[in-house]
Amino acid sequence: MALLSTENLPIKAEIDVVAVRRRVRELATKLGFTLVDQTKIVTAASELARNTMIYGGGGSMQAETLNGPRTGLRLIFKDNGPGIPDIELALRDGFTTGSGLGLGLGGTRRLVNEFEISSRIGAGTTVTITRWK
Amino acid sequence: MEKIPILRMGEFLLVTIQVDMHDRLAMGLQEDLTQMISDTEARGVLIDISSLEIVDSFIGRMLGNIAAMSRVLDAQTVVVGMQPAVAITLVELGLSLAGVRTALNVDAGMDLLRSAVKGSSDQYGASLN
Numbered sequence: 001m002a003l004l005s006t007e008n009l010p011i012k013a014e015i016d017v018v019a020v021r022r023r024v025r026e027l028a029t030k031l032g033f034t035l036v037d038q039t040k041i042v043t044a045a046s047e048l049a050r051n052t053m054i055y056g057g058g059g060s061m062q063a064e065t066l067n068g069p070r071t072g073l074r075l076i077f078k079d080n081g082p083g084i085p086d087i088e089l090a091l092r093d094g095f096t097t098g099s100g101l102g103l104g105l106g107g108t109r110r111l112v113n114e115f116e117i118s119s120r121i122g123a124g125t126t127v128t129i130t131r132w133k
Numbered sequence: 134m135e136k137i138p139i140l141r142m143g144e145f146l147l148v149t150i151q152v153d154m155h156d157r158l159a160m161g162l163q164e165d166l167t168q169m170i171s172d173t174e175a176r177g178v179l180i181d182i183s184s185l186e187i188v189d190s191f192i193g194r195m196l197g198n199i200a201a202m203s204r205v206l207d208a209q210t211v212v213v214g215m216q217p218a219v220a221i222t223l224v225e226l227g228l229s230l231a232g233v234r235t236a237l238n239v240d241a242g243m244d245l246l247r248s249a250v251k252g253s254s255d256q257y258g259a260s261l262n
Contacts (some may be wrong), residue, residue: 040219107226
């Protein structure tokens with residue numbers, strides 16, 4: 001798999017969530033995603049960026065554009081927050097400890113083709129999503 | 134401070150969201166609208182989201198809250214103009230905007246508001262008899 005480009009965006013404040021949405025939209029457009037696919041990956045990024053900020057206490061998003069054999073966009077959200085004690089529970093619809101609707105993780109997983117999460121208590125959480133063209 | 138403008142038209146309030154809202158801006162709109170319904174005794178609120186490129190769980194919750202709060206204040210809310218790609222994504226995300234009335238465009242939304250407001254006053258009249 002060939003990596004076309006990679007870049008890093010900070011997620012420290014609410015306004016960074018807006019910047020993440022905007023950048024993911026630009027990258028998805030550049031890769032030739034359909035409007036529906038653009039909307040899905042931007043929405044997924046918005047959910048995860050907010051989680052990074054609210055639950056993770058801030059972090060970053062790494063965006064990778066991929067091609068050969070397939071074209072896709074991979075987003076890696078990292079924080080050094082408290083971690084998620086029970087990932088399976090956190091992925092369930094309706095689960096929330098914060099201000100969302102409790103659709104964040106479970107819903108986000110449905111919007112992308114690949115979804116990976118790793119979390120260590122006290123060390124932070126990394127969520128990686130990929131949407132293929 | 135940045136704010137989403139709210140227009141008054143007779144007994145209705147109109148909001149067109151034209152910017153990519155950060156969360157605090159969305160919360161501000163919720164509070165401003167509730168205050169304005171109370172101040173103006175508005176009977177209906179029309180929210181045009183045709184410029185919104187995504188609706189995530191936070192914005193979805195805000196729309197639901199506005200609908201619920203206005204209902205408590207005896208006003209109806211209609212959300213209009215959702216883009217098809219946004220609707221597809223929203224449903225896959227798991228949000229159905231239960232409790233939020235929707236219409237395809239502003240015209241249809243205004244018709245819906247007028248009949249909803251008329252319906253609620255008829256119901257009120259009937260319950261007095």
